[in-house]
Amino acid sequence: MPGVISRLYRGDIDIDFVGKRKTWYGLSAFLLAVSILGLALHGLNLGVEFRGGSVFDFARTPGSSIEQVRETVAEAGPHQVIVQQAGPNWRVTTESLKAEEVTKVQQTVAQKYGVPESQVSSQVIGATWGGEVSQKAWIGLVVFMIAIMLYLSVAFEWRMALAAIVALMHDLVITAGVYAWSGFEVTPATMLGFLTILGYSLYDAVVVFDMIKEVTGKLGTSAKMTYTQAANNALSHTLIRSLNTSLVAILPVAAILFIGTTLLGAGTLKDLSLALFVGMVVGTYSSLCVATPILVTLKEREPKWQALAKRVHAKEVSTAKASRTVKEPVSAGSQGTTPADDKRKKR
């Protein structure tokens, strides 16, 4: 098995995620700016669940067109009628209707298209309901972040917690940006997707941080590797794991997205999986290129690691002077226990 795939399989790949962190920061900053710009310019296309309104779903009968359905529903009273095709169904969105008006629309539709009245689904959402849903979600989000900060601070340390949370917000903003620019509808299901992203983004970060903790834990004062280098090794080492976990997580979501789009058209499944799909792609990127670099930036400020970095750097210079003929980079000469080392030695 030649090439990248084979090297990936062996975990034998060396991308300098941490060293190039300025590049990643730049890229992320750009993406964030674009996202925020999109949110500012376009805003989110909020679904009827947030704006308030009525939605009707009923089976599409052969020969009925969007125009026809719009006229039929408008006859029954509502003013703002939007008709969409949703899988095998028509989905009609109107302004918020009263109970009697809903019944009237159902009756009219039932008569005209020969659908039993009981088979015309309806949804009436009050204008303030969406506000309440999103308010609750925000509260949940804030509480969740605090809980996670505390938990990760205990399980790891506060720097890791902070890095993880920053990466998480990064993911959320960019996902929101994708929604703003693309104009995809934001529904409560989309929110479910956002919230799952939180979990995944953190799951990924936790796996990576766990490895970094293990690897850097072995670095003594006499180590020949800086924190940055050790972290990068850990990251390269867990790369395959990160990609694998992310891919495996995205696969079922892609299944939902596929089924949701082909079988059901609009609706919960599609909204949710779209958010997940976008979020997970962003999340995988951020756990590698945002969370760890931030962690390293924070860690390198600690005196302990600064001192180590100085020492290693000094040695590096002298070794380089002493043996210009040796191609091997200095970092390879560190302790023999790091798995990443074995890998490098072998080359």
Added chain:
Amino acid sequence: MAPPTSSQSKPGRTLLLLLVLIIVMGATVALQKAFVPKFGLDLAGGTTVTLSPVLANGKTPSQESLDRAVTIIRQRVNGTGISDAQVAKSNDNIVIQIPGAGRDEALKLVSTTAELRMRQVLAVAAAKAPPVQPSTAAPAPSGSAAASPAASPGVASTAKASAAPSGNATPAGRALSKALTAPTPEPSETKRARTSGGRAAKASPSASASAAPSSSAAPEDASDPLAGQDTSGIDQALLTEFRNIDCSAKNRGQGALDDPNKQIVACSDDGSARYILDKAAVQGTEISGAQAGTDPTTGEWIVQVNFKSKGATQFADITRRITSLPAPRNQLANVLDGVVIVAPTIEEAIPGGSARISGSFTQVTATDLADQLKYGALPLKFKQSSVVSVSSTLGQDQLRGGLISGAFGLIIVMLYLLLYYRGLGLIGMASLCVAAIVTFLTVDVLSHNAGFRLSLPHIIGLVVSIGITADSFIVYFERIRDEIKEGRRTLRSAVEVAWRRARRTILVADAVMFIAAVVLYFLAVGDVAGFAFAMGLTTLIDVVVVFLFTKPLMSLAARMRFFAKGHKLSGLDAERMGRTGRAEQTLQEA
């Protein structure tokens, strides 16, 4: 090398434990013959109404008043004959779920805020006319027989008649007689409880008593509940309505909004009696408070009611006016939600803005009544935040979509595991299957025993969690491969050492997911909460499966030649993973 852990030494036992767990749940399912989980309304079809309290800005409703509202709405919904409806609190909202279609009438009455009104009783009768049969067959049990001869004179004797049976009725049932008196306890009065209370669940004997006399007095009019009663001052239309109303029917007018300025016909809330009631004498808004308590002298449960100043005057007036009237016109009915919740006899004129209701209360019934008097119908004003009705076909579509994507997702992940991890992938696949089985059984058992209803957000949560579960295996497998790559261990010890490291990662990562699920479950509303529940559930199941299945299975597999020798297809092939020569040597030595 690795210190022996229990799972290392006895992987078989751990597996057995899991097997027992599965068999127990499987047996529960089989015993209950519940092979399919119960579905939520978005999958089964039905209407879901979310009511949000309308409050002055920033205020949150008290849990007590929400509970109270839930109870009342449940009573109203059940009263319409819908027995399978669910009414539950969800944070500050109330969610009503009504299966099936065309339940508009139920929707209308769930959020109306009725008011308590006090009305004088003008006439009373049993819930429905006794079958027209020979008068001797009059259903009245004990006292009515004695009463009937005396019935002919009319109202006055009817009063006595209805008084007698309620005393006698005690052995026959739990006839609750209520008397309304001034707060100063007078033992003689409580004993002299004279009237059939509207609340009386088993008071029908006394109620039918008032009908019975007429049947013997005027056999040709056996079915007329009004025979023998004074109908003066009652609107003719109401008399007809009264004759026709069937209070034993499930729908007996609960939730109807009564006009305080008109006479009305109403049923008792338990459906045992019907009344004609005068215009409202006192409005519920004039009640300043009501408490349940015990009578200091007799120790009986009573309800103490206090009025505001205007209400006190009104109450004093009405009690003074009707206390001397013959029964049933000396009863003051408390009408709530269109039904008579209690109709105590006024024992005396009650000035002073304070009254007490006595009778055969229990602590529960007394507290209940006090709450009803205090809060009126609904303790809060509600608005319908969302009304979602899903047709059965749309529900089926959604269910099918959810299930197909679940199966699809599961298969793709399994294929991926198999392709990437080969032999290890088989273990991963088996673990996923076990996780799927445990999840199904848990959902099934929960839905049949704990009122859980599987809905679309749950299914999505479960499908999404396939990834989380598989992630745990990947973390473990990669650790094992690391150990082998490092090449200092046999597979057996690699499996153990890798486990100790992977275990921590898995637990920390799962803890993060679980915290997310718990926070969202308790703070979010609607779909988000359902989704969070599924996520939390699968995270727990993930831990169970990894600990009780994947790990022991891996330990067992490490003993097999196929894995231990690093067969090409085992996923542990040293060469393909690029192990160093030194490591290879070690493994061969082992």
